[in-house]
Amino acid sequence: MIVGLVEHDGGVTSELSLQMLTLGWRLAERLGVPLTALVVGAEARPAVDGLAAHGVSAVHVAVDDRLDEYAPGAWAACIVDLMGRERPGAVLAPGSDRGNEVMAHVGARTGLPMAANCTEVEPGDLGHPYLLTRVRWGGSLLEEARLHGDVKLLTAAPHAVKAEEAPAAGGFSVEEFSPALQDKDFRVKVARREERAAGKVSLSEARVVVGGGRGVGSPEGFRPLEELAELLGGVVGCSRVVTSLGWRPHTDQVGQTGVRIAPDLYVACGISGAIQHMVGAKGAKKILVVNTDPQAPILAHADYAIIGDVQEVVPALVSAIKQAKVR
Amino acid sequence: MDVLVCVKRVPITGGRITLTPDEQDIDTRYLGFTVSPHEECAVEEAVRLVEAHGGSTTALTLGPKAAEDQLRDALALGADRAVLLETDSAEWDAGATAAAIAQVVRDHGDAGIAYDLLLFGNESADAGGYQVGVRVAHALDLPCVTGVKHLEILNGTAAARREGPGGFEIFEVALPAVITVKEGINLPRYPSIPGRLRAKKAPVERHRPERPAPGLEKVRLRLPQARDKQAEMLGDGAAGAERAVEVFRQIGVMPP
Numbered sequence: 391m392i393v394g395l396v397e398h399d400g401g402v403t404s405e406l407s408l409q410m411l412t413l414g415w416r417l418a419e420r421l422g423v424p425l426t427a428l429v430v431g432a433e434a435r436p437a438v439d440g441l442a443a444h445g446v447s448a449v450h451v452a453v454d455d456r457l458d459e460y461a462p463g464a465w466a467a468c469i470v471d472l473m474g475r476e477r478p479g480a481v482l483a484p485g486s487d488r489g490n491e492v493m494a495h496v497g498a499r500t501g502l503p504m505a506a507n508c509t510e511v512e513p514g515d516l517g518h519p520y521l522l523t524r525v526r527w528g529g530s531l532l533e534e535a536r537l538h539g540d541v542k543l544l545t546a547a548p549h550a551v552k553a554e555e556a557p558a559a560g561g562f563s564v565e566e567f568s569p570a571l572q573d574k575d576f577r578v579k580v581a582r583r584e585e586r587a588a589g590k591v592s593l594s595e596a597r598v599v600v601g602g603g604r605g606v607g608s609p610e611g612f613r614p615l616e617e618l619a620e621l622l623g624g625v626v627g628c629s630r631v632v633t634s635l636g637w638r639p640h641t642d643q644v645g646q647t648g649v650r651i652a653p654d655l656y657v658a659c660g661i662s663g664a665i666q667h668m669v670g671a672k673g674a675k676k677i678l679v680v681n682t683d684p685q686a687p688i689l690a691h692a693d694y695a696i697i698g699d700v701q702e703v704v705p706a707l708v709s710a711i712k713q714a715k716v717r
Numbered sequence: 718m719d720v721l722v723c724v725k726r727v728p729i730t731g732g733r734i735t736l737t738p739d740e741q742d743i744d745t746r747y748l749g750f751t752v753s754p755h756e757e758c759a760v761e762e763a764v765r766l767v768e769a770h771g772g773s774t775t776a777l778t779l780g781p782k783a784a785e786d787q788l789r790d791a792l793a794l795g796a797d798r799a800v801l802l803e804t805d806s807a808e809w810d811a812g813a814t815a816a817a818i819a820q821v822v823r824d825h826g827d828a829g830i831a832y833d834l835l836l837f838g839n840e841s842a843d844a845g846g847y848q849v850g851v852r853v854a855h856a857l858d859l860p861c862v863t864g865v866k867h868l869e870i871l872n873g874t875a876a877a878r879r880e881g882p883g884g885f886e887i888f889e890v891a892l893p894a895v896i897t898v899k900e901g902i903n904l905p906r907y908p909s910i911p912g913r914l915r916a917k918k919a920p921v922e923r924h925r926p927e928r929p930a931p932g933l934e935k936v937r938l939r940l941p942q943a944r945d946k947q948a949e950m951l952g953d954g955a956a957g958a959e960r961a962v963e964v965f966r967q968i969g970v971m972p973p
Binding site for chain 1: 755862863891901941952955957958959961964968970
């Protein structure tokens with residue numbers, strides 16, 4: 391049996407969980423075993439029935455009054471409890487912040503190795519390692535690795551596998567269970583939440599992002615970029631060097647350790663194109679590069695390019711758009 | 718307040734990764750090295766906490782002899798002590814790394830240094846295993862909060878804030894505790910000249926732990942399929958603006 395930890399937001403199954411289940415049912419199919427899902431907390435119930443369409447033949451719902459808020463240790467204890475009773479060959483989770491965190495706890499509790507952010511999984515014979523591919527450097531590099539352990543613990547890299555539906559093998563059942571949880575499992579639990587400030591378009595969801603790097607020259611140099619972003623209904627982003635220099639806040643940073651963007655257009659101004667930046671911009675549909683250096687590595691990622699200084703080109707883009715609007 | 722902060726030596730990769738012929742590593746012949754970004758912020762956070770609350774910062778790394786450079790970087794930023802768990806060139810997986818770190822913490826405890834806080838990066842820039850901090854916490858029976866972007870210590874309690882679904886989640890845990898941080902929690906300072914000089918001369922505590930058999934065993938590295946594009950040149954300087962506007966229209970981002 392393969393178990394998949396399914397995350398949900400207000401009873402709606404997360405996209406990354408569906409991607410993980412796709413990796414899961416393909417793996418289960420190859421091994422000729424059923425795929426079951428684990429959801430934590432009674433409020434997950436609305437998400438449960440939809441899982442039948444994603445190759446899941448049974449859902450285990452962990453129920454306990456103390457599971458009202460996210461507690462990584464308790465979620466891991468639910469998985470370990472289920473592992474003891476159902477003896478799965480592998481446990482999968484989405485490669486989200488929570489998924490990676492919970493599976494790290496499962497690995498620590500059981501002493502088993504855990505492979506984060508896998509893109510492909512080649513199952514071995516019983517008792518043999520899996521051969522898998524996982525992402526490194528935020529996706530700029532792939533690692534092929536052997537995963538050992540009696541139970542294989544792994545998470546699915548976000549957006550590596552497209553979520554696909556599959557009929558469940560032989561029926562569909564839902565079972566509630568009360569995992570063995572101790573008070574200590576709850577010593578790390580969400581104490582309170584703060585809502586994100588509403589209104590402004592977020593960098594990760596913006597349709598247009600105008601990004602600036604060292605080539606912008608100074609904090610004031612971002613003014614024309616802000617104007618361009620506003621005209622196109624977008625927002626300003628930046629590279630890591632810009633936040634390190636203190637020119638922009640870290641919340642504007644695009645990249646491996648910042649925000650991952652997926653706009654229709656990314657205008658990259660004065661950015662050389664370090665791999666850590668480009669993995670953050672991988673979701674951009676079109677990239678327009680503005681750079682003085684026609685040999686800059688970012689040109690390999692560009693759909694369109696203007697060779698020139700940011701402080702000359704961006705104001706020219708601003709006035710060209712304004713003129714086009716007047717006409 | 719005594720803080721242990723764990724860092725990892727990683728190459729500065731730039732615009733393109735090249736692998737060694739045996740596909741086991743990144744070719745670093747022409748590259749410099751640095752501390753993984755999240756951990757750079759962990760060092761800064763440790764130093765700030767000690768500046769505010771008193772105590773000491775100990776920087777630790779597990780890596781080759783050359784990783785001493787990254788310990789000296791941490792010392793230059795204000796760390797007081799440095800510990801090197803020296804390895805040969807073989808890669809250590811997360812389980813082995815965590816076990817070696819936990820053993821040092823236990824040994825230091827026996828020697829009278831009890832850490833109030835263990836800081837890690839949320840994940841290393843290169844291997845990205847997302848688990849060393851959690852495993853160390855379990856080995857030492859400490860609470861662990863991961864992915865933290867704001868940290869406050871008050872009366873022996875850590876209030877740790879991180880991004881969560883739709884906003885922020887705040888955790889409160891009693892010290893001693895393990896916290897893994899993300900870049901953005903602070904803006905690391907530049908090392909001062911006196912800091913650099915002090916770092917040069919500071920002693921480094923050294924150990925040579927045995928590498929256990931890996932549970933996650935690297936077979937080889939490979940590069941994702943390159944999708945090098947041939948960019949359409951729109952012109953030089955301001956002259957490129959007019960065609961850019963046509964492009965904006967084509968892809969539907971021009972304002973009405």
